[in-house]
Amino acid sequence: MLSRMLESSAAAPAKGRDGNQTLARGLRVLLAIADSKDGLTVQQVSELLAVHRSIAYRLLQTLADFGLVARGHDGAYTSGARLATLAESYLPTLRDIARPVMQTLADKLQSTVSLFAEQGDEAVAIVLVEPTTATHHIAFRPGMRTSLTLGAAAYAILASGPATPDEPAAATLAREQGFARSHGEIEAGAYGVAAGIPIGETGTRACLNLITYREDIADQAGPAMRRAADKVGRLLRLAD
Numbered sequence: 001m002l003s004r005m006l007e008s009s010a011a012a013p014a015k016g017r018d019g020n021q022t023l024a025r026g027l028r029v030l031l032a033i034a035d036s037k038d039g040l041t042v043q044q045v046s047e048l049l050a051v052h053r054s055i056a057y058r059l060l061q062t063l064a065d066f067g068l069v070a071r072g073h074d075g076a077y078t079s080g081a082r083l084a085t086l087a088e089s090y091l092p093t094l095r096d097i098a099r100p101v102m103q104t105l106a107d108k109l110q111s112t113v114s115l116f117a118e119q120g121d122e123a124v125a126i127v128l129v130e131p132t133t134a135t136h137h138i139a140f141r142p143g144m145r146t147s148l149t150l151g152a153a154a155y156a157i158l159a160s161g162p163a164t165p166d167e168p169a170a171a172t173l174a175r176e177q178g179f180a181r182s183h184g185e186i187e188a189g190a191y192g193v194a195a196g197i198p199i200g201e202t203g204t205r206a207c208l209n210l211i212t213y214r215e216d217i218a219d220q221a222g223p224a225m226r227r228a229a230d231k232v233g234r235l236l237r238l239a240d
Contacts, residue, residue, distance in 0.1 A: 025049055026059050033069055034083065034143065039076035091117060094199075094206060095127050097235045102129040102208065105228045109221055110134035111212040114142075116153040116194070118205040122146060123153045125209075138190060138211050152192030155180035156207035160196030179222040180207075187211070191218035195225040198233035208232065 033040050046056040060077050063069040067082030098115050106113040106129045115127040125144045148154045159174035174180035179195040194209040208229045
């Protein structure tokens, strides 16, 4: 689900600079495997990089030696356990503080809640919490990326900073009302509601984002998202 929200590393080839072609290839393979549900075989990696199978095999073996990928019984390489350690090392305090707040929010609103952080010109999901109170809900994997010009998460992140002349009108509205909304901009038929986390001028801009197909939940979610984001911000300040 939400395959359109995932940026495929195969669709955006990494351009190696002089002397780092092998590193670029390895990182491209690692990202492609992380985005793949069933992993990639040596042949698939060979086709992805347009290189001989022997080169693809050596790249995969090097990644496996570092625990970044693991070879399954079917011959496909999937994400390795070491990736979890790397992921958890990104903004650890924010992630740890936000998780329990997000779980309470997800259960209350019966919807998936994610933590997005700004990276360059994109918003990237770094934590995702699913509700324990709902049988059916939208889900996707952490690492999903969206442009900072599209979707509730992007608008909330932009709204947490100073206004700019070229910002989307939805970001301006989000700054005024305290939360952002979108509908069908990222996933057809899905509603997004997000609120920026007050982290401070020197921190990475981030937001809490809810996604649901239910209009009634989206209609009532804004104030709750704002309160939850403010709570995360207060807890972050206490942790400093």
